[in-house]
Amino acid sequence: MIVAPAMLSSILALAEGPLDAHAAPELRWAGLALLLPLVSGVLCLLCDWMKIRSKLPAVLTIAALGGAFATILRLQGAVGETPVVVNLFDWISWTWGDGSRFHGISANVDLYIDRLTIFWMLFVTGLGTLIALYGSEYMESDVGKGYTRFFGGVSIFLFAMACLVMGGNLVMLYLGWEGVGLASYLLIGYYFTKPEAVAAAKKAFIVNRVGDLGLALALFLIWQCYGTVEYAALWKAIDGAPASSEWTAQAIPWLLMLGAFGKSAQLPLYVWLPDAMEGPTPVSALIHAATMVTAGVFLIARMFPLFVVNPDAMAAVAWVGGLTALLAATIGMAQYDMKRIWAYSTISQLGYMFLGLGVGTSFGASYHVFTHAFFKALLFLTAGAVMHGFAGQLDIRKLSGLSKVPGFRLVSWLAVLGCFWLAAFPFTAAFFSKDEILVSAFTARDERVHVLGWIGLVVAALTAYYTFRVGFRVFFGPVKYEPGDEHHGHDDHGHDHARDAHGSPAAHGGRGHHGEFHPHAPRWAIRVPLVLIAVGAILAGWPSYRTMLNHDERNWVKTQVKQSSAYQGAPAESHGSHDDHAAAPNVAGADPAHAGHGHLVLGMDAHTAVGRLGSLACIAGILVSLYLHLVNRGAADALRRTLMGSVATRWIVVGAERKWMVDEFYDWVIRLPLRVIANILAAIDDLLLDAGIVNGLGALPAAVGRLFRPLYGGVVQGYAVTMAGGVALVAAWVIWIWLRGAN
Amino acid sequence: MVDMSQTAVLLAPEIVLFAASMLVAVLGLSRSTGTRSLVPWVCVAALVASILALDAVWTPERIQGANLLFPMLGKYGKALIALIGIGLVAVSAGSIDRRYEEAVARGRASFDALRVVRGEYYAFLLLSLTGAMLVMSAPDLIWLFLGLELVSLPTYIMVAVARTGRRSMEAAMKYFFLGALATAVTLYGFAMLYGATGTMQLISMRDLLAEQAAGPGLSATALLGTILTVLGLCFKLAAVPMHFYAPDVYEGAPLPVTAFLSFTPKIAGFSALVTVLGTVGWSGHAMVDHDGIRIAYQGLPQPITAVLWMVAVLTMLLGNIGGILQTSLKRTLAYSSIANSGYMLVGVIIGPQGGIGAMYLFMLAYGVMTVATFAVLATLERKGEEVDSFESLSGLRSSHPVLAFLLTVSALSLLGVPPLFGALAKIVLVFVAFEGGQASLAAVLLLNTAIGAVYYLRFVGAAVVNPPNAKSQDVVAVPHWWPKAAAVVAGVGIIVLPAFLSRLVDASATTVDGYIDLGEAVVSDADDRPSTSTTD
Secondary structure, eight states: OSOHHHHHHHHHSOOOOOOOOOOOOGGGGGGGGHHHHHHHHHHHHHHHHOOSSSSHHHHHHHHHHHHHHHHHHHHHHHSSSEEEEEEEEEEEEOTTOOOSTTSSSEEEEEEEHHHHHHHHHHHHHHHHHHHHHHHHHHHHGTTTTTTTHHHHHHHHHHHHHHHHHHBHHHHHHHHHHHHHHHHHHHEEEEEHHHHHHHHHHHHHHHHHHHHHHHHHHHHHHHHHSSSEEEEEEEHHHHHHHHHSSSHHHHHHHHHHHHHHHHHHTTTTTTTTHHHGGSSHHHHHHIIISSSGGGGGHHHHHTTTTHHEEEEHHHHHHHHHHHHHHHHHHHHHHHOHHHHHHHHHHHHHHHHHHHHHHHOOOOOHHHHHHHHHHHHHHHHHHHHHHHHHTTOOOTTTTTTOGGGGGTOHHHHHHHHHHHHHHHHTTTTTTHHHHHHHHHHHHHHOSSGGGGGHHHHHHHHHHHHHHHHHHHHHEEEHHHHHHEOOHHHHHHHTHHHHHEEEEEEGGGGGGOOOTTTOOOOOOOOHHHHHHHHHHHHHHTTTTTHHHHHHOOOOOOHHHHHHHSSSGGGTOOOOTOOHHHHHSSOOOOOOOOOOTTSSOOOOOOEEEEEHHHHHHHHHHHHHHHHHIIIIIIIIIIHHHHHHHHHHSSSSHHHOOOOOOOOHHHHHHHHIOOOOOOOHHHHHHHHHHHIIIIIIIIIIHHHHHHHHHHHHHHHHHOOOHHHHHHHHHHHHHHHHHHHHHHHHHHH | OOOOOHHHHHHHHHHHHHHHHHHHHTOOOOOOOHHHHTTHHHHHHHHHHHHHHHHHHHHHHHHHHHTOOSSHHHHHHHHHHHHHHHHHHHHHHTTTTTTHHHHHHHHOOOTTTTOOOOOOOOHHHHHHHHHHHHHOOOHHHHHHHHHHHHHHHHHHHHHHTTSSSHHHHHHHHHHHHHHHHHHHHHHHHHHHHHHHHSBBBBHHHHHHHHHHHHOOOHHHHHHHHHHHHHHHHHHHTOOTSOOHHHHHHHHSSEEEEHHHHHHHHHHHHHHHHHOOOOOOOBEEEEEOOTTTTTEEESSHHHHHHHHHHHHHHHHHHHHHHHHHHHBBBHHHHHHHHHHHHHHHHHHHHOOTTTTHHHHHHHHHHHHHHHHHHHHHHHHEEEETEEEEEEHHTTEEEHHHHHHHHHHHHHHHHTTTTTSHHHHHHHHHHHHHHHHHTTTTHHHHHHHHHHHHHHHHHHHHHHIIIIIOOOOTEEEEOOOOOOHHHHHHHHHHHHHHHHGHHHHHHHHGGGGTTOEEEHHHHHHOOSOOOTTTOOOO
């Protein structure tokens, strides 16, 4: 341990008391949030079985997810500041011995509902409903084929996610964790006739297994160290005991981290997420951008009390997050596939969230999850609308000036809005959430992570650049497009054409050089969710606007996070200078001795400095992008040529475009040795095990059987003699034992 | 002495089933096709009624008068028998007399009351279930013996009657002959127990044996009597050394009867085993060792533990290894049935401290899985014959996807793949074995689960992986919904029941409620032995 014990104890002292949860059987209806998606999933399965060829599954799913959202909304009002535990039914609860701690295991189907749960479920179910609505139109060319399968998958995903977020113990979290992984696998491999989709699905599943192993081991160790896997009891157990120096207790946060990094696509396990874009776009938006990938952030936020006592683990989280953000941003700068760029931006933004967690601002991380969910869903869904309209075209070199294509105006402007949010343009929601994270990075108690603040600022500039690289190229400039070659959109072109005639006649105006092609414009089921999500993205900044305009008001997201396990003793939060600014009293106890101590960045107060530097980085990035990708597009190619021309700089371009060869590196370091070992083992298996041991052992029972065959072979007397002989043997043996005992 | 009137009321579930068995025997002879087709419905109604009656009459006051060693065993156990019984009726309903009934319906044969077996078949089925229920409320050895015989005698006939043909006749003869032999062993054991204690009443017998154990130690007659009884009962369980008949008889019997044989005699046998072992008790015994020093043992008296341990291990091993070599579905399931008896014996060895509850939980899982597996197989036929080879199951996935799914679920559950019911029940058994200090048995159980994978996965492989072949081309589903419904309900049960695991564990643990094991008191203080009335 590098950190002095004194510091550790002071962190512990800051920890609030355990958030005593109370049982609330009257809230059992909250279980609807799990039940409704499950029911709709089962109904979708039935629809498939009964060969229903209509949009019924979409209606069922949207209704169920809407119902789940309504449930959460109602729960929002029904649950106060203290967490509640709602027992749905008993599942696993055994005791043995005297039934004390470590003499029982209890993992019932409980819900643990605190503000963090509700906060998370609000955007999971809300976005889920809107994206399902979007999907009902997006997937319509598959009605009768995979439509039912798609909505079944979405329902099961929402069920598993609800289980993950609302479950009252780690076993339920684990089940949900595996469930979302399964749903993700099924939906990435949705186009299972495409080899790339199948490979991507397998890659996602296998890479996630590495992380899941960590989570499973962490779960076992938590039980071993604390004797419970139920949150309510776990917080008590942690609170009561001093930080254990047992290696098992020390290992828990590291293992949890591994799980979180797998699910949330962080170094070194991020490689599956870009490939996951092979799934249908609504899936990319829902699962691989807005909700499932934040499960890792949720896990660490939920288990925060286990992390704050281990500064090394916190620093590791911060570093992994910061480096992932940087790496993914550099790759994102050099890609040409729109969805892939958004995928790398997702990895990069998730990196920010982990950076936030690592420097102790569970609030900043959660806030960024919240704002990111909206604008990233918006970006993916607009990309999907473009893809839907242009027969699967996603190459940003082959699309230009879409904002002038009739029928795509709304989509384009919403996409540009999303770009501003992703670039964290000053006074957008993401600006505030990113600000929180960077300020905490600069002011963190652990000085090892301060440099990550600077990295974060660099990433902010890179983000602004690659975001608007897409924005300027695709949506502005001269109108020019080539359709993609996917049959999606081509095949059903005939009927779409007819519908467009009255649905949105404007669609016919758009003609590129590809004279025969009519992009088909999105209708209401795509437009409405887009607009609603855009409104959500704007409103996501509301808590910060209120804080800014009215200094008495506490940030809504912060109050949510504060009343949950994610805030137990969060160290950086209570010392962030930005908090001391606000007149709001700090619950975690502002320590005056630390206020304004070592928090100066460039001679300015950290909060002001980060705000200014962040704005500067964002605007600089946008300006560079404006020049290279709108004003003078030739310059971008010239720049690339120049860089490629010199041996000294060539590696930058090649490296970024080929994703820094990480996939190849894994191939060489992991897959190749495994293949070699597998081949060697297969040879051993064939030659030695199969030929010798297995066949030998296999022959043994047969040989034994043959030995006795003359005795029975179906003749009843043989059986009778054997049975009687067995009885006689046992009886003789017992008598012998008894005689020996009697002597 | 037993208050007969109270005991008679307790027998309401059995009385309902007995009355129904008489009714169906007559209904099955009716000239009207409609009346004849009512028979399975009457059976199901009677089984449901017996569950309701059980719930109504099994009150604590009545049980006190009944003088039972395990007063609460009947409540869970009889309900379990009736519940699985419904599934077994459904498995039978499609196939008994089907050829003949079809011929009658098409006018190709005229109805002849002497040629139908439906009435007898269901009457015997209900009678056998009645016997299994009677075993669970036996206050003395004679009742126990008669109950066991009532389980077995109808099954001998069921094997023969349900299908005409040499193989089922041969199977019936073998089953009867070897069954008689095993019964003789059991009876010999009972006689020795009577000789050792001078009483037939199980509760008095327990008190007298406890006295013996406190004094000079259990007499050789008592020990040998118990062990012979255990060995005789092994026939009912299909456990070593009485397991030889199982593959032959299971293969020769018609499929629904095979399903019946793999459940009903087993639960009756285990209940009888628990009842008899309850007289010697699990909670500790004093034994005299070589040097004349008294040592206290936890668990059953040591020779009995040793015998049961050996029986359990050999049963598991022989069952699973034997299963590997089979090509016939029914033979494979026979070995599976043997192996499962071995697993359940682990629970019996551990005793009332969780073991017996775990055994009955596993029995429930085993019953549900048996119904699911056999119901799927009963749904399929090939050229009017039962499907009995793995090859016939090939490509089931493409021809009957739902059946293939259900078969996969039940095979994986039998194998023990979490989170299916069979796996969780098995995990509870393993857990109990560890807690009961029988880690080696738990290890053997886990090892055997691995061996069993070889043949359970063969079901999955045949149904899901293999492409259709020449043999499986003609496999069709029978035109009856009974077995399909049973397969679906049991299959869903395998998937859904794990969600209620905690409740099921609690419910199965009630089987030992009210049982008083005197051994512990004997070891701790031989002079001041508490009497039955003061405890619990």
